[in-house]
Amino acid sequence: MKLLAPDNIAEIVPYPPGKPQDELEREYGITESIKLASNENPFGPSPKAVEAIRKMLTGLHRYPDGSSYYLTQAIAHWVDATPEQIVLGNGSNEVIEFLVKAFVQPGDEVITSHPSFLMYQKFVQIRGGRNTVINLRQFDHDLDAIVEATTKRTRLIFLDNPNNPCATLISRDKFMNFLKRLPETVIVVLDEAYIDFVDQEKRIDINSLIRDNVGIPAVVSLRTFSKAFGLAGLRVGFGIMHLDIASLLHRVRQPFNINLPAQIGALAALDDQEHYDRTMKLTKEGLVWLTEKVKALGCKAYSSHTNFFLIDVQGDATTLYESMLYKGVIVRSMKAYGFPNYIRITIGTNDENKRFIKALKDSLTELGYV
Numbered sequence: 339m340k341l342l343a344p345d346n347i348a349e350i351v352p353y354p355p356g357k358p359q360d361e362l363e364r365e366y367g368i369t370e371s372i373k374l375a376s377n378e379n380p381f382g383p384s385p386k387a388v389e390a391i392r393k394m395l396t397g398l399h400r401y402p403d404g405s406s407y408y409l410t411q412a413i414a415h416w417v418d419a420t421p422e423q424i425v426l427g428n429g430s431n432e433v434i435e436f437l438v439k440a441f442v443q444p445g446d447e448v449i450t451s452h453p454s455f456l457m458y459q460k461f462v463q464i465r466g467g468r469n470t471v472i473n474l475r476q477f478d479h480d481l482d483a484i485v486e487a488t489t490k491r492t493r494l495i496f497l498d499n500p501n502n503p504c505a506t507l508i509s510r511d512k513f514m515n516f517l518k519r520l521p522e523t524v525i526v527v528l529d530e531a532y533i534d535f536v537d538q539e540k541r542i543d544i545n546s547l548i549r550d551n552v553g554i555p556a557v558v559s560l561r562t563f564s565k566a567f568g569l570a571g572l573r574v575g576f577g578i579m580h581l582d583i584a585s586l587l588h589r590v591r592q593p594f595n596i597n598l599p600a601q602i603g604a605l606a607a608l609d610d611q612e613h614y615d616r617t618m619k620l621t622k623e624g625l626v627w628l629t630e631k632v633k634a635l636g637c638k639a640y641s642s643h644t645n646f647f648l649i650d651v652q653g654d655a656t657t658l659y660e661s662m663l664y665k666g667v668i669v670r671s672m673k674a675y676g677f678p679n680y681i682r683i684t685i686g687t688n689d690e691n692k693r694f695i696k697a698l699k700d701s702l703t704e705l706g707y708v
């Protein structure tokens with residue numbers, strides 16, 4: 339066999355998949371582990387979504403509706419946009435892919451921050467585009483440096499807002515100022531995967547930017563059902579954008595990209611205000627509780643606008659991660675992201691939060707960190 343894969347593909351480092359929880363349990367000889375590593379919703383999926391999916395299972399022999407008509411209508415209503423401004427994806431990941439496919443040609447540039455969500459850069463590599471990577475400044479997107487790095491070949495700028503992993507937020511004023519300094523030819527993609535956790539008055543008004551876009555670049559917002567709605571396993575995300583952009587993205591997507599259970603489940607979840615409100619309330623309470631406890635253990639807890647936060651454990655984060663694994667608590671070491679002493683944890687249920695604090699306390703003592 340002789341493979342002729344292009345260099346840009348061969349050079350891609352695959353997204354680190356993470357082991358299945360069962361496999362980790364076997365490897366570490368533990369049971370009943372808890373996972374606070376992937377910013378999922380610990381309170382489970384919307385019960386209404388589960389029930390709706392259960393009911394539709396006997397219809398699995400049919401193709402789904404290629405336009406996701408009802409789900410698109412419901413999302414448009416929910417975010418106060420028109421259905422033509424919505425593009426659905428197999429997770430918001432897929433909408434990122436559509437944007438890169440539709441706008442980036444080999445040699446074009448895309449600006450991202452480091453650290454931030456890893457997938458932007460991978461899609462750019464697949465397309466043969468060039469990644470311009472700007473380091474965060476003090477945990478925030480460095481908007482000045484991004485403006486300076488923008489060239490005639492820049493097609494897209496990805497900003498995860500809140501940022502993953504730092505949980506920081508761009509203020510409205512700073513964002514407006516940033517937009518005014520960019521050429522109209524770039525598209526600014528605000529990845530708002532965690533925006534549900536952010537207070538309304540701190541959010542950027544996407545709809546008005548899509549409506550009144552004269553003299554400023556186009557803005558696209560990316561949203562997901564994976565976090566606040568607890569449907570990460572179903573894979574549904576969407577983008578809100580000018581209809582001219584949406585029309586281009588529809589040309590690069592497969593006709594049935596949103597599967598049948600996903601369409602039915604997400605639609606039912608949108609109608610489950612109780613589950614959504616409960617998730618918001620318990621997440622906020624959990625964040626306050628965990629922050630206090632982490633500080634009391636002598637670690638630095640960073641403030642957060644979302645359902646996860648960074649902790650400076652004042653010692654090697656990966657050693658601590660391993661030590662906590664043996665106690666059945668799975669967190670994320672931030673060493674590979676350039677923060678050797680930090681872990682990132684997702685807010686869990688009350689019981690999970692308590693187990694996390696107990697395991698953290700024991701591991702810090704065993705390792706002599708604080």
Ligand SMILES: Cc1ncc(COP(=O)(O)O)c(C=O)c1O
Nearest residue numbers: 429430431455502531562564575
């Ligand atoms: C910033 C950010 N964007 C996008 C995603 C992907 O979301 P989805 O599950 O909708 O593909 C994640 C997932 O962790 C994320 O952290």
